[in-house]
Amino acid sequence: MASIEYQGRRLELAPGETVLDGLLAAGVDAPHSCRSGHCRTCVARALDVAPPAGSQEGLKDSWRELGLFLTCRAVPTEDMRIAATDDLGLEVGATVTAVERLSHDVVRLRLETDEPFEHRGGQFVTLVRVDGLARSYSTANVPGRDGFIELHVREIANGAMSGWIARELKPGGRVAVRGPEGECFYVHGRPEQPLLLVGTGTGLAPLFAILQEALAHAHSGRIVLLQGAVDERGLYLVDELRALAKLHPNFEYVRCLLRGEAQEGIEIGAIDAILRARIPALRGWRAYLCGNPELVFDLRKKVFLGGANSKEIHADAFVMKAPALAR
Ligand SMILES: Cc1cc2nc3c(=O)[nH]c(=O)nc-3n(C[C@H](O)[C@H](O)[C@H](O)COP(=O)(O)OP(=O)(O)OC[C@H]3O[C@@H](n4cnc5c(N)ncnc54)[C@H](O)[C@@H]3O)c2cc1C
Numbered sequence: 001m002a003s004i005e006y007q008g009r010r011l012e013l014a015p016g017e018t019v020l021d022g023l024l025a026a027g028v029d030a031p032h033s034c035r036s037g038h039c040r041t042c043v044a045r046a047l048d049v050a051p052p053a054g055s056q057e058g059l060k061d062s063w064r065e066l067g068l069f070l071t072c073r074a075v076p077t078e079d080m081r082i083a084a085t086d087d088l089g090l091e092v093g094a095t096v097t098a099v100e101r102l103s104h105d106v107v108r109l110r111l112e113t114d115e116p117f118e119h120r121g122g123q124f125v126t127l128v129r130v131d132g133l134a135r136s137y138s139t140a141n142v143p144g145r146d147g148f149i150e151l152h153v154r155e156i157a158n159g160a161m162s163g164w165i166a167r168e169l170k171p172g173g174r175v176a177v178r179g180p181e182g183e184c185f186y187v188h189g190r191p192e193q194p195l196l197l198v199g200t201g202t203g204l205a206p207l208f209a210i211l212q213e214a215l216a217h218a219h220s221g222r223i224v225l226l227q228g229a230v231d232e233r234g235l236y237l238v239d240e241l242r243a244l245a246k247l248h249p250n251f252e253y254v255r256c257l258l259r260g261e262a263q264e265g266i267e268i269g270a271i272d273a274i275l276r277a278r279i280p281a282l283r284g285w286r287a288y289l290c291g292n293p294e295l296v297f298d299l300r301k302k303v304f305l306g307g308a309n310s311k312e313i314h315a316d317a318f319v320m321k322a323p324a325l326a327r
């Protein structure tokens with residue numbers, strides 16, 4: 001049985017227990033959200049031994065070299081000392097410059113960081129509140145062009161962070177950002193390659209960044225964006241996207257609804273069926289899939305089976321808070 005030492009306390013872990021579960025069971029207010037290795041909010045630092053197998057998967061090299069690891073993926077096989085990451089300077093302070101409604105449940109948040117924050121539009125950042133509450137959000141704009149970070153946040157019922165952002169956060173408010181992470185960003189080169197962008201809800205955020213970046217770089221291949229929602233109320237940025245489609249003949253914008261009436265630009269049905277009908281063979285396509293986790297995991301398989309190369313399928317599943325586990 002392994003133990004961890006954290007802030008001068010030694011905690012015994014049950015066999016197979018993760019570091020995160022051990023910390024939470026001991027009453028430590030350890031930051032976390034998805035508990036499944038997707039959101040990166042639970043990162044901590046190993047001080048004396050190498051992080052447990054698999055707990056550094058997907059982290060950038062500079063973080064791995066610092067001994068950072070995901071506590072929700074870490075099942076230690078030997079005793080280890082760990083620390084929080086607050087003193088490592090991973091976070092950059094930021095001031096809120098705008099909070100505005102994009103739809104009944106989506107707000108646009110704009111942030112200006114105190115120092116340059118290198119990232120590619122579409123990557124996700126960890127947004128950290130002053131009290132340490134942390135959640136991941138995808139960037140939705142072209143950073144080099146705009147000079148700020150834009151996030152699209154869907155307000156979730158009883159959501160600690162999204163509720164606070166939508167209802168309490170105001171211009172002038174202070175937060176911090178950490179990251180960036182993720183592989184959903186526009187890759188330069190091969191401007192003739194067709195691009196498939198599929199997302200539901202605020203899965204549109206990274207796709208909007210990728211689309212703008214591609215168009216700004218005169219991407220000449222076909223670009224197809226499928227924006228999915230249950231009904232029209234679940235859509236946002238419709239006017240902006242329609243305007244872009246008018247301006248760029250290689251960009252096709254399709255709204256995919258489960259409920260409603262089919263009309264120009266709107267198709268009714270499951271998004272995967274609409275995709276199959278529109279693009280029966282995906283060989284040679286580069287695909288970006290973002291948003292609802294079940295949809296992203298399912299579409300990833302289908303896009304691969306449709307002929308896309310697995311290395312050309314980029315996905316960010318917005319895995320949210322998982323229920324606490326009983327010890
Ligand atoms: C890589 C990544 C990128 C993301 N990008 C965005 C983005 O661009 N925009 C965006 O709006 N969100 C995004 N998210 C989701 C975001 O990080 C938060 O999870 C979301 O905003 C909810 O946080 P919250 O604190 O408001 O809700 P929480 O307080 O964490 O949870 C709210 C409620 O949801 C319930 N819940 C949610 N999921 C589950 C589940 N699986 N099982 C059980 N209960 C559940 C909880 O019980 C809780 O009551 C992203 C997530 C990831 C991992």
Ligand code: FES
Pocket residue numbers: 031032033034035036037038039040041042043070071072073
């Ligand atoms: S990555 Fe560990 S809680 Fe999300």
